[in-house]
Amino acid sequence: MASTSPLTAAPAVTSAPETGFPAAESAADGRWLYRVLSFAAELRGSLSTSDLYALVASKLPELAGVDDVSIETVVDERRQMTAPAPTANAAARHPVLDAPGEWATFPLTGGTGVVGVLRVGIGERPLSASSRRTLATVAPLVGEAVSTAQKIEKLRELSTVDSMTGCATRQEGLDRLRAELKRAHRASQQVAVLLLDLDYFKTINDRYGHQCGDFVLASIGRTIMQTLRVSDVRCRWGGEEFLVALPDTGLDQARRAALTLARRVAGTVTDYESARIQVTTSIGVTINAPGEDDPEPILVRADAALYRAKADGRNCIRTLLADGASTASTATSPPPPLPFRDRRNPDRSDRRYPPGPGRRTSDAGPGNDGPPGGHRPGV
Secondary structure, eight states, X not given: OOXXXXXXXXXXXXXXXXXXXXXXXXXXXXXXXXXXXXXXXXXXXXXXXXXXXXXXXXXXXXXXXXXXXXXXXXXXXXXXXXXXXXXXXXXXXXXXXXXXXXXXXXXXXXXXXXXEEEEEEOSXXXXXXXXXXXXXXXXXHHHHHHHHHHHHHHHHHHHHBOTTTSSBOHHHHHHHHHHHHHHHHHHTOOEEEEEEEEXXXXXXXXXXXXXXXXXXXXXXXXXXXXXXXXXXXXXXXXXXXXXXXXXXXXXXXXXXXXHHHHHHHHTOOEEETTEEEOXXXXXXXXXXXXXXXXXXXXXXXXXXXXXXXXXTTSXXXXXXXXXXXXXXXXXXXXXXXXXXXXXXXXXXXXXSSOOOTTOOTTOOSTTSSXXXXXXXXXX
């Protein structure tokens, strides 16, 4: 058999180790896999949905070799959509309603099921096999990242918002107050701090139950959230107490704001079963002194002013400043008594013993208004 000269032999096809693919194809697969893994790493680093959507809009078209990409997600009943960034000569448009055409869709799966859909426009340039492969690979990764970002945002919201009143939590309110004081110190501005305490709130819990008290707190929380400016800090300080911080606010403005809050709280009606409930509030007001950016002494003054308001009969506003000066504000009008149904008679001296048969109203003892211990006639 004639031997083949090495100079005339056909070139051998070199295969990548353990893959069976030609070396050129294996190298291309390696580059593709590296780009996908890099994109996946960036997805995992996006802890907010806004950052995540911006990453998808900026990186996915180049990675998949497409021009028009949008995603729509629904997680915990929250619907969000991204659209391609507008060009210099075009305004932002809805990816579907404002751009009729043909779309290829890929489900975004995450958590326990489908959380959204990834859309790619295919009107002018149909998807290539490599583009479909890339999009089908990254779609589940995007879905998991969206689900994770939504959960993180929900946890962040739970940690900063009081679920009952809708106001900020105590820690969030304190952090925002501290930030406002530092900003005011740099800008040589004032910050007003108000402490509100609902008057005789314990009687609501005692008479109607704690569930009714929760309803009242929710109503008052909504009223406080809907009052004043967007930039003002409103937080549930604890129990039936609320903290309000008013940036760039002097003493006269703070008093007017406190009076507005007191009147709106007094005008808030909570319907619970057959009862209609209104409460008033006592308010302590203070202002940060020039250069004062520590919230602790400011809160101490606001609390002392609130204590004076409660000691002066409640349903009023008291002010205490850093120099020790204090003022009294006119009390708001108490809410008018509203009718309610109650099978118990609150005027009876002892309501534990209902009247029994064979008793005269003049008899003392169980079943009448007198103290227990009376005798039953004929016994």
